[in-house]
Amino acid sequence: MTQLIPSTRQLILVTGATRSGKSQWAETLAQKLNKPVIYVATALENPDDPEWQSRIAQHQKRRPPDWETHCIPYDLSAILDSIKSPHCLLIDSLGTWVANSLEQDNDTWKEITDQLLENLQKTPLDIIMVAEETGWGVVPAYPLGRTFRDRLGSLIRQIGAIANPVYLVTGGHALNLSLIGELLP
Known part of the structure; x- marks a missing residue:
């Protein structure tokens, strides 16, 4: 049985639309914790895509110089086991x-996400996670797009059930959903 961590640490979820300011809000929250920050970048660099490289560079420029950065494109669970308090992880x-x-096939994906959710609940670290909202528009016309939308939506809901607070960033405003909303059963 997973032993839940004490309520003194925070698991914060920041979600919202593209370019809504969710990463900036997450960075602001990390600075307010007054702890050493480890920024976990999930993006893979692609030198053949200058626009993507520009987006990565914008994120890098905003980070304070004392923040440590790790590029973890696949195994988020591993970093949760390897970093010790008093750090704050910002996963973007x-x-x-x-x-x-x-x-990944559905069974492997379930194993990966189950491990992540278990590690999120047992780690003593403060963690801030950034997630994009999808599924508020047209259903993707291709299977891989639907798989992405479904997997991300399900993961956000599962993390949202264990995170507090959960923020929605839209229109340049951060709304604390934990204060104004109700958790679904």
Whole structure:
């Protein structure tokens, strides 16, 4: 049985649309914790895609120089086991992490996410996770797009059930859903 960590640490979920400011809000929250920050980047660099490299560079420029950065495109569970308190992990982003593992079959994906959820509940670290909202528009016309949308939506809901607070960033505002919403059963 997983032993739940004491309530003195925080698991924070920041979700929202593209370019809504969710990463900046997560960075602000990390700075407010007054702990050493380890920024976990899930993006894979692609020198053949200058626009993608520009997005990565924008994120890098905003980070304070004393933040440690780890590029973890696949095994998020491993870093949860390897870092000790008093650090804060800022994981940006779950959508990119899900996209990196789309080739996994459903059983393997379930094992990966079950391990992540278990480690999130037992780690003593403060963790801030950034996730993109999907599924608020048209159903993707291709199977891989639907798999991505379904996997990310399900993961956000599962993490949202154990995180507190959960923020929705939209229109340049951060809404604390833990204060104004109710957790679904």
